Amino acid sequence: xxxxxxxxxxxxxxxxxxxxAGLQLVVRxxxxxxxxxxxxxxxxxxxxxxxxxxxxxxxxxxxxADRYVVIGRSSGHIATLCxxxxxxxxxxxxxxxxx
Numbered sequence: 001x002x003x004x005x006x007x008x009x010x011x012x013x014x015x016x017x018x019x020x021a022g023l024q025l026v027v028r029x030x031x032x033x034x035x036x037x038x039x040x041x042x043x044x045x046x047x048x049x050x051x052x053x054x055x056x057x058x059x060x061x062x063x064x065a066d067r068y069v070v071i072g073r074s075s076g077h078i079a080t081l082c083x084x085x086x087x088x089x090x091x092x093x094x095x096x097x098x099x
Contacts, residue, residue, distance in 0.1 A: 045063070047060055047061070047062055049061040057075075058072075059071070059081075063089075066086065068086060068089045069081075069083050069084065070083075
């Protein structure tokens, strides 16, 4: 194998690896940011918090416009459990932002 060809092949592989690594970072940022994007980001609905429960169940705190609701999910079922006062959510977010 020609040494120049091997160098070009290695450089091409390095470029492909860098592109894939960058794409992975972008996708991770989108996935992480999706749950935290509010109306400022153009999103009407956002999931603020998720807690996994036994038996493939979970609880989600969801923001829809200016309302906050708790949604329960189990296998095959989704139900709105309650609405939460915006003041409670704002207090929780304020406490979470403090170091």
